[in-house]
Structure formats: C-alpha cells, structure tokens
Amino acid sequence: MERTFLAIKPDGVQRGLVGEIIGRFEAKGFTLVGMKLITATRELAEQHYGVHKERPFFAGLVNFITSGPMVAMVWEGDGVVASARKIIGATNPLNSEPGTIRGDLAVNVGRNIIHGSDAVETANEEISLWFKDEELSAWTPCLTPWIVE
Ligand code: DAT
Ligand code: MG
Numbered sequence: 001m002e003r004t005f006l007a008i009k010p011d012g013v014q015r016g017l018v019g020e021i022i023g024r025f026e027a028k029g030f031t032l033v034g035m036k037l038i039t040a041t042r043e044l045a046e047q048h049y050g051v052h053k054e055r056p057f058f059a060g061l062v063n064f065i066t067s068g069p070m071v072a073m074v075w076e077g078d079g080v081v082a083s084a085r086k087i088i089g090a091t092n093p094l095n096s097e098p099g100t101i102r103g104d105l106a107v108n109v110g111r112n113i114i115h116g117s118d119a120v121e122t123a124n125e126e127i128s129l130w131f132k133d134e135e136l137s138a139w140t141p142c143l144t145p146w147i148v149e
Contacts (some may be wrong), residue, residue: 001077001078001115003074003127004075004076004081004084004114004116004117004123005072005116005117005130006073006074007114007115008062008114009064009070009112010067011064011111012113014068015105017113017127020032020105021113025084028054028083029142029147030072030076030083031076031144032074032076033074033139034075034127034131034135035071035072035073035074036072036131037069038070038072039068039069040065040066042066043063045061045062045066047129048129049062055134057076064111072131074102074109074127074131078148081117081120081123085116088100088102088114089102089103090103092112093108096116
C-alpha cells in the first residue's frame with residue numbers, strides 16, 4: 001500500500017493548526033500509520049532538505065524547521081502521495097488554490113505550515129529518515145469498505 005510522509009512544520013504547530021490539518025486527511029479517507037511530535041536536529045533537517053542545499057533559502061529553511069516541534073506523520077492509501085500534495089497546495093501559499101491547506105491557512109512561502117513528499121520514491125526515503133519500522137502501525141480501519149470499493 002502506498003505511503004507518504006507529511007509533517008506539520010513548527011509554524012503550523014505554534015498556530016494551533018494540528019487538529020485542523022490532520023482532520024483534512026482523516027476526512028479524505030487516508031489512514032494514519034505513524035505520528036510523533038519531534039523537534040528536528042540540524043542533521044535531520046539538512047538531510048531531509050538535502051536536495052535544496054545549494055538554494056539561497058536553505059540556511060533559513062533549516063533554521064526555521066528546527067525552531068520548534070513538528071508533527072511528523074506517515075499516511076497510507078491508494079494514490080496518497082499525489083493526492084496529499086493536492087490537498088496541501090502549491091509551495092507558495094499566495095499561489096495555492098483556496099480549499100488547499102496552504103491556500104486556506106498560509107500566506108508566505110517560508111511559513112507554509114506543512115511538508116508532503118513529492119513522489120513515491122522520496123516518500124519511502126523520508127519515511128525511513130524520520131521513522132523506525134516499529135514506530136509505524138499497519139492496520140485496517142473498520143470503515144475501509146465504506147471508503148474503498
Ligand atoms: P514543497 O514544500 O512544496 O515540496 P520545495 O520542495 O520546492 O516545496 O521547497 C521546500 C521548502 O522550502 C518549501 O516548502 C518552503 C521552502 N522554500 C521553497 N522555495 C522557497 C523560496 N523561494 N523562498 C523561501 N523558502 C522557500
Ligand atoms: Mg519538496
């Protein structure tokens with residue numbers, strides 16, 4: 001089953017948006033299989049955003065992402081990687097459609113409240129970077145037959 005890595009960034013946690021954000025993925029019908037509150041070390045943040053290390057915003061991004069607790073999560077479901085990116089919205093919240101998390105709840109690219117993996121392969125890498133196997137719970141919600149044919 002496809003899985004993705006989502007993380008509510010320190011701004012989303014500070015702003016009290018954790019329940020609002022998690023509720024959107026629950027309501028959609030995806031399954032939460034792992035979750036923890038974690039303040040990322042610089043090492044973890046630099047690895048997570050390694051693809052951006054040459055970008056001018058990298059230092060600020062690492063400072064921001066390590067500045068407080070995040071809610072790191074793994075969600076499961078058919079097509080969850082691409083669907084979660086749609087639910088999250090465009091990187092710059094000023095370009096994110098209303099109805100998306102960033103479009104509804106954020107205004108600044110450096111404070112865009114949530115991370116979502118951009119492809120199945122990166123999702124698997126990010127899941128193993130942030131979680132140990134034993135921190136994930138494979139389970140089938142009893143509502144599944146009412147959500148998936
Ligand atoms: P996404 O988070 O939508 O996958 P990304 O991978 O291109 O976007 O960038 C990672 C994060 O870096 C993004 O969520 C916010 C920050 N960021 C991206 N572009 C930026 C910019 N031009 N200025 C400041 N921060 C930026
Ligand atoms: Mg990205």
